[in-house]
Amino acid sequence: MTEMAGQDILAEVLQRNSSLFQSPRETQETKDLPEGIQTCVEASTVQVFKTMCGIDLTRNERIDGRCDAFNFDASGIVTITGATQATVAVRFPKQLALACTNALLGKTSDRIDEEVVDVIGEIANMVVGGAKERFAAPNLTLGLPLVVTGSGHRVLMPPQVNILSSLFSSASGDCIVEIGIKPSADSRE
Amino acid sequence: MISTEDILTITENVFTTMIDSPVELDNDESDLAAHAPITGCVQIAGEWSGAVLVQTTGDFATQAASKMLMLDQAEVCIEDRQDTMAEIANMIGGNIKSLVPGPSTLSLPTVTTGEDFDIRIFGTTVENSVAMTANGQQLKVIVCRGCE
Amino acid sequence: MKVLVVDDSGVMRKIIVRALNACGIKDTFEARDGVDGWTQFQATPFDLVLTDWNMPEMSGLEFLKEIRGSGSTVPVIMVTTEGEKGRVIEAIQAGVTDYLCKPFEQEDLQRKLDKYVAV
Structure with missing residues (x-):
């Protein structure tokens, strides 16, 4: 059994971070822009x-x-x-949600059940957690993951929010990631 | 613990101030799902973490939007209803935030609509759920508290 | 070999248990937060602990401190989204044995387990 020394653990994590964030890590000049957040969310x-x-x-x-x-x-x-202040929504068709659950849990299902909901929440949490790390702005707090299920449901953000949508495709179906960002002048507390 | 009285007082204050609609406690816990439900949600993050959900019927959301935006009910579009619910959730959530230990911040509101949908907020338990009526329509405010 | 998996996410627990099973480890125990983990840890002699950081009731870091405070040298792997340098140092100072950032590839988890699991 091998134990890692503290400096080895730190080096491994920092190495992982540097390879993860080498591109696109947002620069100080661009990171306040909504596009900067969108780039981070897409990469994550x-x-x-x-x-x-x-x-x-x-x-x-x-x-x-x-x-x-x-x-x-x-x-x-x-x-x-x-x-x-922002809200990120990762929107799944059933087929993709089931494919993710199958990949993660090895479970085959034909409907969106509790375990599929768990997987969707976990994925959304990791997407936004990874984006937060990439965005590297201080003092950002993530909320608790919220999962909405139901065919054809709509999730809307308030009108003062700028919405940016990124469309993705995969062999298991398309998905959309929507980012609602409140203009920064209003969001400072 | 956010008491039923606190939730009723806050909701009453928001609804009477904004749309001149009295609010009463209701024992009817029947499913809102049959009435084109609409749900506004805000989260509170910080020393106290959790979420506040405001659920009502599509009809009442239309009435509220009509009053708040000073439009005829026939003129109210789906976006008006959603914006109104976002604002109501924000106001009720903001008032509840003032009752819980700080510092904390309020998230942007989200509004969910659909024929048949479920909402689950991870890592929370329902601290209080208060069924009310306003203008004869069902209204429910649910306070979920983070398990931390 | 007894392994304790502590995470408030049922999905993450299942993913980790699945990887443990793939390593031949069937004797797995699950806890939903640090308090549950610490209760189980005191009752059962575990050979390996995998814990999340951010959990209700008692965080993974507090749980780790309880373990080390008890004098135990059991390997503890932190499996977390907390990849910031300051956080990693905090975990190292508390006596973490290894660290795995989420999201991770199945092979990353497998590699970590291989190091500590002697089937």
Whole structure:
């Protein structure tokens, strides 16, 4: 049995962080911009789906605003409070939610049950946690993951929020990540 | 513990102030799902963590939007109802935040609609759920507290 | 070999238990927070502990401090999203044996387990 020395543990984590964040890590100049947050969330989304579920997501396009063109069956939502106020919603079609659950738990299901809801919440939490690390802004607090299920449900953010949508495709279906960001002048507390 | 009286007082204050609608406690816990439900949600993060959900019927959301935005009910569109519910959740959540230990921050509100949906907030338990009526419509305020 | 998995996420516990099973470890125990973990730890002699950091009631760091405070040298792997340098140092100072950041690939977890699991 091998035990790692403290400096080895730290070196390994820092090495992991540097390879994870080498691109795109936001610069001080760009990180206050909504696009900076969007880039961080997109990179984290791709990484979480790949590493946790073995699912390759391809980002197809960005939409400035909501994307109502698709019906989704489940949404994992995590809020960010602090110097930046934002809400991130990872929106899943049933097929993709089931594929993630199968990859993570080895469980085959034909409906969105409790375990699928758990997986959606966990994925949303990791996506936003990873984005927060990439964004590297101090004093950001993540809210508790909220999962909404139901065919064709809609999750909306208030009108004063700028919404950026990123559309992804995969062999198991398409998904959308919506980021609602309150303009920074109003969000400072 | 956020008491039923606190939730009723806060909700009454918001609804009478904003839409001149009295609020009463109600024993009817029947499912809102049959009435085109709409749910506004805000989270509180900090020394006290949790979430506040405000659920009502599509009809009451329309009435509230009509009053708050000074529109005829026929003019109220789906976005108006959602914006109104976001604002109501924000106001009720903000008032509840003032009752819990600070410092804490309030998240942006989200509003969920649909024919049939469920909401689950991870890591929380329902601290109090208060069924009320306003203008003869069902209204429910649920305070969920983070397990930490 | 007895392994204790402590995480408030049922999904994460299942993922870790699945990886442990793949390593041939069937004797796994699950706890939903630090308090539950500490209660089980005091009652059962575990050979390995995997714990999350952010959990209700008692955090993974507090749980780790309880373990080390009891004089136990059992290997403890922190499996967490807390990848910031200051946090890692805090865990090292508290006596963590190894560290795995979420999200992780199955092989990363497997590699960590291989180091501590002698089937």
